[in-house]
Amino acid sequence: MIEIKNVGKSFQGKEVLMDISATFEKGKTNMIIGASGTGKSVLLKTIVGLFSPDKGSVLYDGRDFHRSSIKEQKIIRGEIGMLFQGSALFDSLTVAENVRFPLNIHSDLSESEKDDKVNFYLKRVGLENAAHKMPSEISGGMQKRVGIARAIVMNSQYLFCDEPNSGLDPQTAWMIDQLIHEITQEYNLTTVIVSHDMNSVMEIGEYIMFMYRGLKIWEGTKDEILDAEPKELQDFLFSNKLVRTFKGI
């Protein structure tokens, strides 16, 4: 479980996150949604430690990340996997080497055990035949799947995804959503997804938090979201034709 408590963050005097609190539960697909520029990615980067919050705290199963020692932070980071918007695969490494990379840094496994683990996770994401290809030789959807395999190869407890299906066709986007959802349940991960894609929200969102101009405006489930009251959320939701169809308007 991840708890964020009263998190605030400013850049050059401009408040980007204002007093945000939320709880992301284990085994659930938690989603942070909102329009572009509302601070979703900044919040995600603050949670994973790429930014330090100006105030507030981020707790990983009770461990305050930003107030931990560097050694303790490193232990928590070993339990974190992240899928980036552009996959962020290392260009100079093959698919298998990308997945193996965190193991080389953090694990004491033997070379053959590492190979077994890499093969297992590549098979899990359906890429066992692409192990020796370079990232530039595979499609965007495949790159996302490699990113997922790399994110979970360390037996991660926490999975973060920054707009996992951006730039993908609807079918591949659906497949990536399903893969993240399945993996979350299979490995009982605490998964946090940043997205502005309502298709994903309605497909896999179990806890949803809506942000608007650095503030948390609403939280709830996908069953509640269509009846949510805040005007900002309504405006965001009903700009999407699929949701209008759901709602019957």
Place this chain on the structure above:
Amino acid sequence: MRRLGEYILFLKKMFSNREPLTTYVRLFFQECINIGINSLFLVGFVSLFVGAVIALQMAYNIVSPLLPKYIIGLATREMMILEMAPTLSAIVFAGKVGSQIAGGIGTMRITEQIDALEVMGINSASYLVLPKILAGMTMLPLLAILSAALGIWGGYLATIFGNLSPTEDYIYGIQNTFVPFEVPFAIIKAFVFGFIVTSISAFKGYNVKGGALEVGKASTDAVTASCIAILAADFILADTLLS
């Protein structure tokens, strides 16, 4: 001044919370090949011709019959060892390797590969930059030694093919009044220049914000800033070590 402060903090970041030393061994040798061995041809080619041109121009300028011909060899040796080998190699190095480092790290920055390293708990500055700096400080002195040798050989070839002077005079010239300290002086210069080029280029790449356009600009800035810093350091080192 702000940029200078950021540069110093960047250098400090490389040494705080770094990875175990064994992590860097493979990366160091990989970088030695990337930035050193791959520069061999260009540095060698430039040095050979620069040495030849120095010899030709010295011969052209010796108009007085009172000036001995061995001065061609002596001047070629002095210019190559004292200045051309370390400084010219460093400038070529800045153009080839500096832009490559800034472009490579800058691309990693904008494609979030550096963020990915940080999320994995890796000190990205240390992991990406430290092996490059160490490789630069190792390989540039070696390139400078090669450059000096090839430059002097280039002068020798020019003497033969340009019929500038008897080869015995050239050989005598490159041995005459040789000060052994000039060799360590050139190596010290190359060592410092290696640090300057790799660290400045990495700093420029590491701090890229934006997209592909900014990566290109960072590469250009890296070369410009490296060249200015090389020339400033060249003056300071000459003033400090030769006075």
